Amino acid sequence: MTSQLIQLQADYQHLPQLEFSATNSGLIMIAVRNELAQASICLHGAHVCSFQPQQQRPVLWLSSQAQFTEGKAIRGGVPVCWPWFGPHPTDSNLPQHGFARNQNWQLENATQLPSGATELTFVLTDTPASRELWPHAFKLALKVTVATELTLELITTNCDDVPATVGGALHSYFAVGNIAQTRIEGLDQVVYDDKVSHQDDLIQRGDILIDEEVDRVYRETTGRCLIHDDASTRKISVAKQGSSTTVVWNPWTDKAAAMADFEDDGYHHMVCIEAVNSGDDCHTLQPGASHRLIQVINVVE
Numbered sequence: 001m002t003s004q005l006i007q008l009q010a011d012y013q014h015l016p017q018l019e020f021s022a023t024n025s026g027l028i029m030i031a032v033r034n035e036l037a038q039a040s041i042c043l044h045g046a047h048v049c050s051f052q053p054q055q056q057r058p059v060l061w062l063s064s065q066a067q068f069t070e071g072k073a074i075r076g077g078v079p080v081c082w083p084w085f086g087p088h089p090t091d092s093n094l095p096q097h098g099f100a101r102n103q104n105w106q107l108e109n110a111t112q113l114p115s116g117a118t119e120l121t122f123v124l125t126d127t128p129a130s131r132e133l134w135p136h137a138f139k140l141a142l143k144v145t146v147a148t149e150l151t152l153e154l155i156t157t158n159c160d161d162v163p164a165t166v167g168g169a170l171h172s173y174f175a176v177g178n179i180a181q182t183r184i185e186g187l188d189q190v191v192y193d194d195k196v197s198h199q200d201d202l203i204q205r206g207d208i209l210i211d212e213e214v215d216r217v218y219r220e221t222t223g224r225c226l227i228h229d230d231a232s233t234r235k236i237s238v239a240k241q242g243s244s245t246t247v248v249w250n251p252w253t254d255k256a257a258a259m260a261d262f263e264d265d266g267y268h269h270m271v272c273i274e275a276v277n278s279g280d281d282c283h284t285l286q287p288g289a290s291h292r293l294i295q296v297i298n299v300v301e
């Protein structure tokens with residue numbers, strides 16, 4: 001057992017809702033089990049890997065071929081993309097979706113709330129290596145609240161003495177019974193850029209149905225999406241704050257087959273609905289200022 005694991009077990013032995021373990025590759029996992037729900041979170045990336053309210057099936061999709069390895073993003077769950085979303089705007093040598101999802105975060109605090117929810121706060125701060133990728137002093141916190149709903153609050157604080165521009169995403173992968181019997185409500189009439197056909201300024205008409213590769217950046221939209229998962233006879237609500245960009249992604253056949261950590265037929269059972277800050281929706285923070293990106297996920301009847 002690593003000394004970090006032993007320390008965490010000692011620090012949080014008063015919280016029976018938490019169980020700490022290490023993967024074969026030495027990454028630390030936290031299992032959260034309370035009267036409302038269960039979840040698992042990897043310290044690597046502060047990555048929420050699973051979320052399951054009581055009496056429900058898993059809400060998040062996690063690839064059976066996900067790799068739990070230092071320096072590699074976990075495929076599925078909720079990757080934290082930060083401080084940019086997608087390719088870096090000016091330097092294609094920098095990592096896709098930023099670097100936060102590939103770093104070891106710290107568990108700053110965990111508490112059990114009177115409501116039965118468990119709240120955990122993870123933090124990441126700048127290092128000499130991070131400043132080579134993004135030249136700013138920062139504190140990034142992810143507050144994860146595990147209850148009947150899963151609430152993720154990503155708080156960026158600019159600790160530098162110059163302004164810093166921040167983008168990113170809560171890149172949530174949702175589990176669906178069958179993508180052919182799934183539709184996404186909430187983006188009707190919203191303007192989007194289609195990253196598959198490379199067409200910009202298209203307009204969504206009605207609900208989104210997925211029967212091919214979908215990679216769309218919906219702009220100027222702050223509303224919630226509702227995933228109608230008819231095969232599982234349930235709906236998943238995905239609400240957000242601090243973001244006016246929503247990305248919908250399903251890699252479909254060829255892209256799924258090309259990803260080593262994505263099972264070939266996995267695209268039948270997932271869709272990403274991502275709360276994003278990108279393009280004009282990035283935020284320039286003055287020294288000391290903060291930005292909050294929030295996603296709230298729950299199953300509705």
Ligand SMILES: O=P(O)(O)OC[C@H]1O[C@@H](O)[C@H](O)[C@@H](O)[C@@H]1O
Nearest residue numbers: 073096097171195215247249274
């Ligand atoms: O493979 P990655 O880096 O996790 O990215 C997965 C996908 O993430 C989505 O957010 C992007 O819109 C896609 O273009 C991308 O393929």
